[in-house]
Amino acid sequence: MLSLLSLTQASFQGPVAAPLLRRCGAPLLSESATSRHGRLELLKNELAAAVGSEEYDTAARLRDELTTLSLDEEVAVLAANAEFYAAFSAKNLQAMEAVWGGHNGDEDVACAHPGFPSIKGRAKVIDSWRSIFRGSKIEVEPTIDCCRLLRGGLSAMVICREKLGDANALTATNVFEKDEHGKWYMVMHQAGPVMMEEPS
Numbered sequence: 001m002l003s004l005l006s007l008t009q010a011s012f013q014g015p016v017a018a019p020l021l022r023r024c025g026a027p028l029l030s031e032s033a034t035s036r037h038g039r040l041e042l043l044k045n046e047l048a049a050a051v052g053s054e055e056y057d058t059a060a061r062l063r064d065e066l067t068t069l070s071l072d073e074e075v076a077v078l079a080a081n082a083e084f085y086a087a088f089s090a091k092n093l094q095a096m097e098a099v100w101g102g103h104n105g106d107e108d109v110a111c112a113h114p115g116f117p118s119i120k121g122r123a124k125v126i127d128s129w130r131s132i133f134r135g136s137k138i139e140v141e142p143t144i145d146c147c148r149l150l151r152g153g154l155s156a157m158v159i160c161r162e163k164l165g166d167a168n169a170l171t172a173t174n175v176f177e178k179d180e181h182g183k184w185y186m187v188m189h190q191a192g193p194v195m196m197e198e199p200s
Contacts (some may be wrong), residue, residue, distance in 0.1 A: 103186030
């Protein structure tokens, strides 16, 4: 019987890259939301450079623009999704723990790794990532297909294509919930193989 570690070691490989967007239709995610997320990341770097070179007027303008973008819920969800994939590709268990919710009840989260039954409970989910990261060479390049706010903006779903090396790909569904402080946490991750490519 294959172990979770052996399956993931055989499947997950490839370069780390920033999340990209594939348009999935106007009702789910406008390109402008992903553009805003990209601009948020760019502005962070520009702000650090402006402060470093003591251009304080420019830094103040950049700070205000960053504040506005930080209040954008779609951007916040995409940022949380990017944090998940950064932790995944870096095999950083501490960062992975920080991404996941379930702080108020151990059973509030679930994860389904490719080829395995779902895992319920924060402790078991984190243990599964510990097992995957131990001695593996997992690197994943996500492409965002869809992002949708749910339940009046209290939860959100992001559907991604996870590229693993040159030939392997998975489709993943990531579900996030917003806590009482407005921070987005992952509460469900499910990934499975793509059996055929969509027609061009």
